[in-house]
Amino acid sequence: MTEAALVDWSRAQFALTACYHWLFVPLTLGLAVIMAVMESVYVARKDEFWKRAAKFWQKIFGINFAVGIATGIILEFEFGTNWSNYSWFVGDIFGAPLAIEGILAFFMEATFVAVMFFGWDKVGRRFHLASTWLTGIGASISALWILVANGWMQHPVGMEFNPDTVRHEMVDFWAVVTNPVAVTKFFHSVLSGWMTGAVFVIGVSCWYLLRKREVRFARASIRVASIVGIVGTLAVMFTGDGSAIHVARYQPMKLAAAEGLEDGGTRAPFSIVPGLEIPGMLSILATHDIDGFVPGINDLLDGYTAPDGTAGLSAEEKKERGDIALQAFRSYRENMETDPDAAAEAKKILEENAEYFGYGYIGDRAELVPPVGMVYWPFRLMVGLGCFLLLLMVVVLWLEYRGRIEKYGWLHWTAIFSIPLVYIAGQCGWIVAEVGRQPWAIQDLLPVSAAVSSLSVGSVITTFCIFVAVFTLFLAIEIRIMLKAIRKGPMADEVQTESGN
């Protein structure tokens, strides 16, 4: 029997890798745009100041980029090492975006990042500028394909189950690529990276203002970053709204958990914090209609009928159909070579119940409810911090344009302390997305308990500890190196080798 501890540790390891990876990726995505804009200004105006500014942020980008790559490769291979059943069961669909990511995006990043770092004196100005942009574009294309893959896990489309090969097979590539969940997720995630990059740059620049150093550089950086950040944040909010609609439609249990909504209904309230609600707001957010029906956790477990007549099966009914699907699958496999009629009959039953296949692995109906607190609170933190950071960037940009940005020490401190906040917001977003999907690896089709590799718990605990140690070490080094580089400043001589080693 698949041990619960094995599933838990495998999840912990994947979550650890993903969380660490998402510490580095958003800064890559955001800084890429900011430094490319600065270099564009340099190429347009031929002003060395902008070159130094772009080079400084590229240096920070480089320190961060390597760790992003390191955590990313582990993440990709963990699908195979720790979720081997998953890798076969849906590899026919899931593998394709990962391969395309490698061919289309990673080589672009690898090629042009080297030109960007080392090509200042080797290639022409325009080729260098193109390389800087292509590095950022490569990173964004990479995000597109991995989010197509992730979007498919949230809302599987464009495939059919084949009992002969025992896997889901892609039948519509375009449906996978244009999966509305994937498209929304791409813009939501990549543009949240713009937010991260912007808040990071504003925070660092405000530190310079606080120290009354590098004032021209800091103000120029604030100007570029604020605009990038505000555009990014507004787009994140817009796509967040689209995301809510998708979650309500395709993952209602995730929405119910994110809202802590025990019993749903029409004019469902939005909970700001427990005990403080906005009447009807959840219905508006989830359905764009104040009279829209939003099922709660109990509705989803017990079954419901919405006012428009839409019925939702109870957990027991879904489990029953999942059992029928699994039984039909077994029957098909037993008869496929000996009794074609029986096999055909079993296949027909399997197809009728295929959408509930994953429920056949569910033991207790309580397993179908993700941990509410771990979804409810991160969602509030994410939204709250997003609003706060937008306000901060608007204020910062406004004061910069008024020429008064240097005067407000409290604002500088606020901006500095906002750097960890933007990371917390990003982490919370992924916690909502991934914990909210539980118990599913692929929504309704495969629970994590049936997706996991057959390994000893001890092996996974060991690699978990190794990865904790390695990633934490890398993070500590990265932060320390960044702090030193920031303290040194953008206009100092950048030729530096460490002494004393």
Add this chain to the structure above:
Amino acid sequence: MEYTFLQQYWWFIVSLLGGLLVFLMFVQGANTMIFSVGRTELGRTMVVNSTGRKWEFTFTALVTFGGAFFASFPLFYSTSFGGAYWLWVLILVSFVFQAVSYEFQTRPGNILGRNTFRIFLVANGYLGPFLVGAAVASFFTGSDFIVDKGAIGDGISPVISRWGNPWHGLDALANVWNIILGLAVVFLSKILGSLYMLNNIDDGEISSRIRKGLLPLAVAFLVFFLAFLGHVLTGQGYAVASDGTVSVEPFKYWHNLVEMPAVLAIFLVGVLAVLYGIIKTIACGRYRRGIWWTGAGAVLAVLSIFLIAGYNGTAYYPSTSDLQSSLTISNSCSSFFTLKTMMYVSFIIPFVLAYIAYAWWSMDRKPVTREEMSVTEDKY
């Protein structure tokens, strides 16, 4: 378009990526020599900056090799990665340390100190090629696993691929032939690294040290490579009948070689090119282009070795514990639709190779020199 053609097409692409990966491991090979070739700080800086402008290609080739395997042969991805767990984790950890070491090594505040990161580069330089070589050797020597696709119907324990022993991949290192191929790849990567540095670093001292070491490396490589090749060609292989049944066949890989003249030609051209690059470099004291001959030869030789493992009715990932669980390109591949879709995607590869070549050429018009390392701020 036939399903069989697409399976073979994708096995070819994966094999080609495998060949490119081995070629690009010149980065690892050169890194093993950071301290032996670079005797002074400036010398070491030149070595690190020479490979440091290419390491992302090697890394990307590894990731894409994995991604292409996942997309085209997902049963290998799930069986080998989930089964030979520790072998792949070791490979990954070694490459992960490499990934950060370039950027971190000379930065103030790097906690561990410059030499520690360079030692990480050296360690990856040996471990990466060795473990990848050992993993590839198991394509011929077999692994201990069982595949039962029907197991997914078991509501309690629905595991499709199971490893047959608790060593989970470390058992590959108990097979002497896996170790021998691993060592052959280590020496090949050192040769490639040497030739790459001769081409990429313009420095008399470094060049003379590299040239002195080349012959012993070539001899060591040939000993291990020919030993493995001899073992494979004279030993038994895993044949697949038209109904999918797998059986043991004596001299199977030798048969594959002679029954596929095109593959034999690729193999011979590859090996000759590898040797030509090495011999000409040793013979002509000022010759610096050996990397292109030996590099291209390595790509072709590795390509042909992969093709021998998977083509001509051969199980490319044989199971020693249950012969019928062995993976073939037809029982482990993706669906017709996915392979066809991905084939269209693969048409972009020449375009990718073209811009890589252009960027490479633009960046390497001038080799790394002491003067550049002393002056430029754009370095590791």
